Amino acid sequence: MSAPAVAAGFGTGLSLIIAIGAQNAFVLRQGLRGQGVLAVVGICALSDAALIALGVAGFGAVVSAWPAALTVVGLAGGVFLLAYGVLAARRAAWPADQSLATDGSAAGSLRTAVLTCLALTWLNPHVYLDTVLLLGSVAADQGSARWAFGTGAVLASITWFTSLGYGARLLSGPLSRPTAWRLLDGAIAATMLTLGAFLIARSL
Template sequence: MQPFFTGLMITGGLIAAIGAQNAFVLKQGLLKQHIGLVVLLCWLCDVVLIALGIFGTAALLAGNPAASALLALAGSLFLLAYGAINAKRAWQGGGHLAVNTDAAAASSLKTATTTLALTLLNPHVYIDTVVLIGGAASSFNQTGKMLFLLGSLTASACWFVSIGFGARLLLPLFRRERVWQVLEGLIALMMFYLAWNLLQQALALLF
């Protein structure tokens, strides 16, 4: 089950970052407006992009251990940098999530369009899903990739359902700087651990 938990952790760590998409999901949850639609669309986007990353990247790297090793090494360095940023935020503080709930209700079509735009027009989402998550899964066999995908999609579903349907309970916590410091610190530790695993994979492929 290691691929499952690796997918669960790496996706959970990446998806929890403060961003416009998470703020929008929280806002819809607070307003109780089309939250089921928003959560479903966010998760379906992850299904498509993460599957593309895991299996598309694998197809490109098939039979090329050197390329697989380089991608794993790049992913390790990216995770180290990402973890360092989270560690700095955890140490310095200042993070919080502000959500404006005064906006008028939007139609389901407009809500769906906004959700897709916030998700698919963000270049970082492709780095996370197609490159980083896909690269992290590249060393697993076909069964391992399926377990990795299941872990990734489980993390995605749990996150969006939690912040969407649990928004009224979670927002007071997300507005507290100390909560974000703890969250950033946990993400940093997770990223460092995953970076070490990827580095080991890269070295094993190279040597």
């Protein structure tokens, strides 16, 4: 396997993943609360791996040939982001218990986290544009080393989401006060609402 191609895939993948977005904001919040971190990180990393593999295999050409698919995904994702943003804004305006400890509803919280993470991942058209189309097209330029490039991109995804999910606990001290959580939820609400409105406007 070509080490330069792996390194190129890692750098390209990381540059696309670390941008502030709905998925990263959600992973950060789950990491801070310590709820379903392994499941959330696993969903994000495995989803990226599957989409990157599709892009490297040439599936991006199929997506490009059917732009209506991205329109449908964009509308559905936009509505979901708006709903999630409203919930985050509500938490910021009327905060409930924001303690970092889990409680007796751990099973329900995990189920909610998993479903939310799946929606934020697969209903975001930018995920398809970044992984399937963009990374897929760059990988195609690598010729026989395209799978090495894809491997590097997958490693970047695993590294980023693991660091974000588990490294977030390092911020649990500064975010131990209710005011800090209100500010965090306010920032998440602004991110989700802005992205949701943008996706809907772009899809119409």
